Amino acid sequence: MFPNRLEVYCIKISYFSSEIHKMKTKPLILVTNDDGITAPGIRALIEVMNDIGDVVVVAPDSPQSAMGHAITINSTLHSHKIKITDGPQQEFSCSGTPADCVKLGLNELLDRKPDICVSGINHGSNSSINVIYSGTMSAAIEAGIEGIPAIGFSLLDFSWNADFTPIKKFIRQITLEALEKGIPKDVVFNVNFPKLKENEIKGIKICRQAKANWIEKFDKRTNPMGSEYYWLTGTFVNEDKGENTDEWALNKGYISIVPTQFDLTAHHAIQELNKWNL
């Protein structure tokens, strides 16, 4: 039941060497987003990450919201070393999509494989079906595909002036826990924060993606030359009443973490389809 003297000695050695190791090699953190490198959301994320490790920012030079998992294959990419705000972080702007930023960061700009990739903080929700359209999450998923632990962070506030202060301590907590425990293989975290004060946030829930969707409405207009054009608008509708969904958690004042995967196979459907006449 109890360790003998030699074992205690070994535990101590092991403890101290791991502490020394920790001190010597700070984690390397790749930071990106889809709202663009100047967005307040990524600035808040950089601030939290500078306190955890060595930070390299590779983020789009212009907003790339709703870009899904687009990548640039028929055009060229440009990248510039810049500095938007003070701090120890290195920063690169990139002309491409969020997924391009991660690919360029991992393959060209970083000296070594990062220990984690964090994306965001998105100005607006990426819960439920929004994960499909999200540039923030496509960046995190791209890192996941390349074998890097990755997290997308989003705040349920679309405003450019959104207040990210209340969620900083939770971002720190989730990132440190992910670095310590290791995110499960081929899984990427989709983390959404309710728009609440720090003391109003009830805690963190591990959730499934709610089965909700957008009811689109196109706003049809006529331009000064007489041609018709459309603006895409819509209403978000959640008919999923499950109490284990991200929407449920967020509505109740919790932070939602959905473990997200990039194997899109509907494994449950394979057996049924094998009975088809094909």
Place this chain on the structure above:
Amino acid sequence: MFPNRLEVYCIKISYFSSEIHKMKTKPLILVTNDDGITAPGIRALIEVMNDIGDVVVVAPDSPQSAMGHAITINSTLHSHKIKITDGPQQEFSCSGTPADCVKLGLNELLDRKPDICVSGINHGSNSSINVIYSGTMSAAIEAGIEGIPAIGFSLLDFSWNADFTPIKKFIRQITLEALEKGIPKDVVFNVNFPKLKENEIKGIKICRQAKANWIEKFDKRTNPMGSEYYWLTGTFVNEDKGENTDEWALNKGYISIVPTQFDLTAHHAIQELNKWNL
């Protein structure tokens, strides 16, 4: 065990009325793609579909490959009624992404909900991890999200002059079977065809998405003004040796069908994550 006379009568009535129903209302088919409305791949798909039902084409006015699930929210959309090739189909070009085309088609251009949405035929593979980047599949997935049975078709031949003739009969077969049986709820088919002659194709396999990925390589160049820029290139690497994957099937001369879903939750990871200190 055996139906009585009244039951036989009812069965007959029911059979004939369903046959009449079938004759009267041909299925409405929404056709789209990501290579653009003039691509030979979509022309071949329209030809097959004209023989099955009433066809409405809503496809991008320019190539949109690798657009992932991007949608247009910060800009306007334009659509024009046009006619690229002869036939009974109605055609609309759209300035947006493949997912935009489906949203616009379903919400503005079609008179009623289509019975099926088919996307493609893509010039090039959308097997394995390519599904994530694919505009062809994003269109099909968008239709799936909106509750429309949907199939993405892709041929393993990037060439603009790819020969789609050998696969037409299989596209017809898969579409008819899908219309008859009904694609499972919240599932979208990702169908890939090997580049083979019709008599060389061995059959159809229901598969899972292979765990393969791209090893990127950025081709760094200098422009005439002395600035550096990049082209994204890469090599596809499949280390998944499973004999139930799309890559395996395609390499063996089979057509692969991967049932694909848009619930990205890694359900298997939830239990483990609930043990974390969060």
